Amino acid sequence: MQLIDSHCHIDFPAFDPDRAAIMAACQQLGINRIVVPGVSADRFAEQLAVVQQFQGLSPAFGLHPCFLTKQLIPDLDCVRQYCIENDACAVGEIGLDFYSGRDNQALQMELFEAQLQLASELSLPVILHCRKAHNEILHALKKLNFSQRGVIHAFNANHQIAKRYVDFGFVLGIGGLVARSNTHKLRQSIRTVGLAHLVLETDAPDMTPPGLSRRNTPENIPVIAEHLANVLKLDFYTIANTTAENTEAVFSLT
Ligand SMILES: [Zn+2]
Structure with a gap:
């Protein structure tokens, strides 16, 4: 498994106080790989140091819209350099985060489109963060003819939107939200696109x-897998193995 x-x-x-213990616990639970996304250029060095300290960590580097106050367009060069030099998976x-950053939408869009172009240039997939901006994100993917695929992370939208991402070759990132009882919309999206x-x-x-x-940790992955198994009426091992294969495929992990 x-x-x-x-x-x-x-x-x-x-995670500074107990990162090694968490990584050891993950190994025991069968969680043998973790993708570690970047959020801002001023954190990349520290992020890389952690990734290099443990087995099974795959880094991605990017500029997160919620950290925009710190992001500069020149930071894009830093993203490019870290991706190239450190075998980034994405x-x-x-x-786009139009929930927390309503007053800087144009700047968010500029940075987002520039990073989509960077991903195309580097032939890398992307990890997408979206709040209140699915139409804008899908529009940008179409406008730039983006074909590198990726993950739409923490997905929580309806099945029509889910389908549009899948049509672009994206997979949906399913997390703790699936464990909530009031997520009819998300469950319908999950059943519509299917485990693949x-x-x-x-x-x-x-x-x-x-x-x-307590604080969320990667040790909760089996809990999420169990909830997904219930939604899809499939067994835990099928969920575990197939989602792992899907992750390896989208990020070209070996
Ligand atoms: Zn994140």
Whole structure:
């Protein structure tokens, strides 16, 4: 059996006290790979140091829209350099957050489109962050004729939107939200696209599944897999192995 966390910020300071213990626990649980997205250029060095310290961590580098106050267009050169020099599996996480940043939408869009172009230039997939901006993101993918695929992370939209991402070759990142009882829309999206287009993620240290009061960690991946198994009426091992294969395929992991 194989489990992969396709989106975890294991480099964040929240894990400084016990990162080694968490990584050891993940090995015990069968979580043998974790994709670690970047958020801002000023964190890349520290992120890389963590990725190099443990086995099974695959880095991505990108400028996250929620960290925009710190992002500069010259930081794009930094993203390019880190991706090339460190065998990045994706450009990410990138995208649009119109929930927290309503006053800087034009700047977010500029940075997002520039990073989509960078991903095309480097032949890398992308890890997309989206809040209140699916139409704008899908429009940008179409406008730039983006063909590198990727993950739409923490997916929580309706099945029509889900289908549009799948048509672009994207997979949906399924995390702690699937464990909530009031997510009819998400469950319908999951059933519409099917297991072939889904990957598991925790987004730790954020997005703790309900009922687990402590900080979110990648150790919660089996909990998410179980909830997904219930939604799709499939067994745990099929969920674990297929989502792992999907993750390896989209990020060309070996
Ligand atoms: Zn994230």
